[in-house]
Amino acid sequence: MKTFANYIDGQWIEGKTTAPNVNPSNLDDVIGQFAEADADDAQRAIAAARKAFGPWSVSTPQQRFDVLDQAGTTILARKAELGRLLAREEGKTLPEAIGEVARAGQIFKFFAGEALRLGGEILPSVRPGLTVEVTREPLGVIGLITPWNFPIAIPAWKIAPALAYGNCVVFKPAELVPGSAWELVNILVESGLPQGVLNLVMGRGAVVGEAMVASPDVDAISFTGSVATGSAIAARCVASGKKFQLEMGGKNPMVVLDDADLDVAVEACINGAFYSTGQRCTASSRLIVTEGIHDRFVEAMCNRLAALRIGDALSADTQIGPVVDARQLEQDERYIAIAREEGGTVIGGERLERATPGFFLAPALVTGTTADMRINREEVFGPVASVIRVKDYDEALAVANDTPFGLSAGICTTSLKYATHFRRHVQAGMVMVNTATAGVDYHVPFGGRKGSSYGPREQGSYAREFYTTVKTAYIHAGQV
């Protein structure tokens, strides 16, 4: 069995302990043993990043472009192989996994360009003889803590801007999916990153993540994951004066109006709610449907659900892979039971047996629900969506906004009037018209409002708001 080490201060360092990386489609398939960092390893990684920051912060944009561009090229060239690894460790289907890897490659290409595009501003001063120059500088050492549901794309969209703008990184991937993270770091090392600029510390969040959040030598934390962990990290960062950015949960509404194209609506809802096994923070978990189309919509959804092929993520004909692990499966089943107890009617949602032992769950559609039920207020993070029947557009919008979250929201309608009003008035960071709430581009901002996110947006050129700090210089040129 191959063992994978942490990467600290330019060296591959074995862990004192290791953890197995298990395939959720086949629990007999162990991908490898991955090093588990402890708090001392995390401290060494932070110190290495601190030491490397001086030279890296003044490296030329060309140097940073070259490393990131090369990494993007390698990721894209290896997307089939890396996609297979990702599907094997996380459980999304092979096409979804290859698509995610390609996105990671494109993110590195985009941020390679951003290294060259980081401009500033020159303004005339309000005082005579002075000029004002506004520039951006890197923050220092950034701690990146990532979740399991996008094992390469989320690390990519944090690491690429951090490095592009001249920061050094200590990266802690989710313990469930260290394989893609290890390959990504290896690719960056082979692309020519100087010693100490990027450090990989695999291991438990409560140990390694905790050490990063506690360290006075870490200048900022970018986190994606659960609301509970994000909120705890936020409190620690405020206390220690760190800059931080949080991407957390969603309870994303998809509104379907009477005038919607039924086929478009069903496709958007099946994709948004159930693809990637529903394990997306942008998943459409609340389907808010007006009464004129409700029965036709539910019937069409049930027909599509019955035809979905659930199975091994690596099989060519699988449309929905397994749930990521036993704990998440237990959470999904618990919420399905809660929905039933609250009076919902559950279609699907049963455990499935396949040729290999794995965490297979039939997607569940819960009908007859109301906005106040727990199934419509709390994030499940699995292939579970509920239908809320409403009278008209006004009620649909009110229900869509009746949530502590605000990540993504969608509407299916052929009315320009309703689509326009919804775009403006739904309380979400991202809005989709006639397309799924999940699935976003890599060159534009990603993030939400309310309880879903905190801090500047990720991705696109907006990422510079988090990964740089602004300096205002006043220059008096003197008399000539």
Ligand code: NDP
């Ligand atoms: P967590 O928020 O616990 O994990 C996210 C990351 O934070 C992981 O790398 C984790 O490490 C790390 N972490 C955990 N505890 C700490 C800590 N005390 N200090 C610093 N870092 C820490 O989410 P889970 O993976 O446990 O998933 C639980 C639920 O979170 C899901 O069921 C889902 O509801 C939600 N979730 C939401 C996501 C989103 O994108 N919005 C993504 C993933 C989950 P490690 O796991 O390695 O121990």
